[in-house]
Amino acid sequence: MVLDSGRDAVKTIDVPYVAHLARLTLDDKEIRDFQGQLDQIVAYVKIIQQVDVSGVEPMAHAVQIRNVFRKDEERKGLDRDVVLANAPVHDGEQFLVPKIV
Amino acid sequence: MNYSATIGLEVHVQLATRTKMFCACNTDFGSPPNTHVCPVCLGYPGALPVINEEAVRLTVMTGLMLGSEINPFSKFDRKNYFYPDMPKNYQISQYDRPLCIGGAVAIEANGVAKTIPLTRIHLEEDVAKNMHVRNASSIDFNRAGHPLMEVVTEPELDSSEEAFAFLQALKQILLYGGISPCNLEEGNLRCDVNCSVRPAGQPALGVKTEIKNLNTFKGVFQSLQYEIKRQIAVLESGGTIVQETRRWETETGITESMRSKEAAHDYRYFPDPDLMPVVLSSEQIECWKALLPELPRQRCDRLVRQYSIPPYDARVLSADKAMADYFEEACRYYASSQATRSAHAVAPSAAAGDEKLAKTGPKAISNWLMTEMLRLLSEKGIDIDQAAIRPKALAELVRLAEAQVVNSNTAKDVFAALFEQGGDPELWVKQKGLVQVSDAGAIEAMVEKAMADHPGSVADFRAGKSAALQFLVGQVMRASKGKAHPQRVQELLKKKLTTTAN
Numbered sequence: 001m002v003l004d005s006g007r008d009a010v011k012t013i014d015v016p017y018v019a020h021l022a023r024l025t026l027d028d029k030e031i032r033d034f035q036g037q038l039d040q041i042v043a044y045v046k047i048i049q050q051v052d053v054s055g056v057e058p059m060a061h062a063v064q065i066r067n068v069f070r071k072d073e074e075r076k077g078l079d080r081d082v083v084l085a086n087a088p089v090h091d092g093e094q095f096l097v098p099k100i101v
Numbered sequence: 102m103n104y105s106a107t108i109g110l111e112v113h114v115q116l117a118t119r120t121k122m123f124c125a126c127n128t129d130f131g132s133p134p135n136t137h138v139c140p141v142c143l144g145y146p147g148a149l150p151v152i153n154e155e156a157v158r159l160t161v162m163t164g165l166m167l168g169s170e171i172n173p174f175s176k177f178d179r180k181n182y183f184y185p186d187m188p189k190n191y192q193i194s195q196y197d198r199p200l201c202i203g204g205a206v207a208i209e210a211n212g213v214a215k216t217i218p219l220t221r222i223h224l225e226e227d228v229a230k231n232m233h234v235r236n237a238s239s240i241d242f243n244r245a246g247h248p249l250m251e252v253v254t255e256p257e258l259d260s261s262e263e264a265f266a267f268l269q270a271l272k273q274i275l276l277y278g279g280i281s282p283c284n285l286e287e288g289n290l291r292c293d294v295n296c297s298v299r300p301a302g303q304p305a306l307g308v309k310t311e312i313k314n315l316n317t318f319k320g321v322f323q324s325l326q327y328e329i330k331r332q333i334a335v336l337e338s339g340g341t342i343v344q345e346t347r348r349w350e351t352e353t354g355i356t357e358s359m360r361s362k363e364a365a366h367d368y369r370y371f372p373d374p375d376l377m378p379v380v381l382s383s384e385q386i387e388c389w390k391a392l393l394p395e396l397p398r399q400r401c402d403r404l405v406r407q408y409s410i411p412p413y414d415a416r417v418l419s420a421d422k423a424m425a426d427y428f429e430e431a432c433r434y435y436a437s438s439q440a441t442r443s444a445h446a447v448a449p450s451a452a453a454g455d456e457k458l459a460k461t462g463p464k465a466i467s468n469w470l471m472t473e474m475l476r477l478l479s480e481k482g483i484d485i486d487q488a489a490i491r492p493k494a495l496a497e498l499v500r501l502a503e504a505q506v507v508n509s510n511t512a513k514d515v516f517a518a519l520f521e522q523g524g525d526p527e528l529w530v531k532q533k534g535l536v537q538v539s540d541a542g543a544i545e546a547m548v549e550k551a552m553a554d555h556p557g558s559v560a561d562f563r564a565g566k567s568a569a570l571q572f573l574v575g576q577v578m579r580a581s582k583g584k585a586h587p588q589r590v591q592e593l594l595k596k597k598l599t600t601t602a603n
Binding site for chain 2: 021023060061062063065066067068069070071072073074075078079080083084088091093094095096097098099100101
């Protein structure tokens, strides 16, 4: 996970901030609980910092497969009524959401 | 105090692919909403994206045209945020390994040539289109997943004029390369603008603001003009600029604050585990390099060399690829008709004295395009591809004018008619009876009649009012329904007016 350079220095996870980014609403007790659990997880993952990785190129992917492409050829997608059937609100053509501006 | 402005642009370009970036849905503009969608572009759980090879090729071609370095190792990352236009809650983009690094675009603004360096060119997916109705926003996912190439400049543009010139130059190159249709009405080119001002001479840049989602070049120009003035006014009055995102309001002509950077998004980019990295071999890049199209500047130079037209003409013609294509096609027809020239069915003998007035074919074709064609195109608001007069017809019209089959005024009328309805100029001239009257006897009869009908003008001319000559020429031209050879009418009139006076 890429963190802002300013955040790299933070030793513990800012749980309310991370919860907000994930659009999760946590109460005070949950924040305390997750704080402990997440700090534990981070501490565990930090073990890997003991390994000397200087000179090792960061991996972009776990498997060594490259260049998986498709040709620029059209295939039919889904019918609109099927697509809209799952929407909480629609007008028969478009999805409708609470006004966003 | 004097201020300098510093501007950087992020230009989003929809690529000319048939299908979307990561799925096989059609990319046609203007289809009914939500009819080109599938599990991938709707972000259904478990649906897997696959890279469209053509989008990668078009982006690399752009980089090669703009002199970028092509990244041998490139990858796609997730840019995480919540917004209804992005159903996966992340946009697939490129973070630290874009396809192209660096490059430059040559521009000319206010008569000064300058090179604007690029930071990078990367590839991402477009988002859905929102429309805002009274109580709700509607979402059309047809656009979601359209391959979107982002060209990022260094902050080295100094004025709204330079930003405008940059966009025009970039568009021209993209059109030449067939990278994007660059249709602004269809949202093919959209722009984010970063702008700051600082007192002239101060080395450190001022605080910048960003204006988002401008979809016309005029909008970029006007919003920058406004924003530079606004920032200067804030500083002059002792205030400070807040780093923020602003929205350009076309109706009111001002920029308005959208959100400040403190509450800016934390996108938490990370490599997309669904997509494998792109590794381009130097052989592959060389292979694409060999297919690079001729660029506007190269074509301009070649037009001067090959057709002996003035550099000014070549610049105007090569500015638009379709216009330059049209010109060259017309020149080819012109050249191929050279051999059969004497076989013109209706060609009367051309007067030797007029030969020197005739432009060479390519120059005449260029003149037609730069004057009548551009005027009519802008009047009708259409592109040259939509003009009914085709290159072959223009070449023939130039031949007819050269051979004096029609005079220049008639030729203009023929051009205007064929511009509307197309067809063959020679046939048109014959059918409408527009063949120029060069026959000395016929002209003499009309000249004598005009003199007899307007004795006052004849007397005026002889009394030294030379303007009367033009009136009499006009009378003869009208009597001939515009078909008389104007120079010959004038010569003959002059001769008769002066000789009989003595």
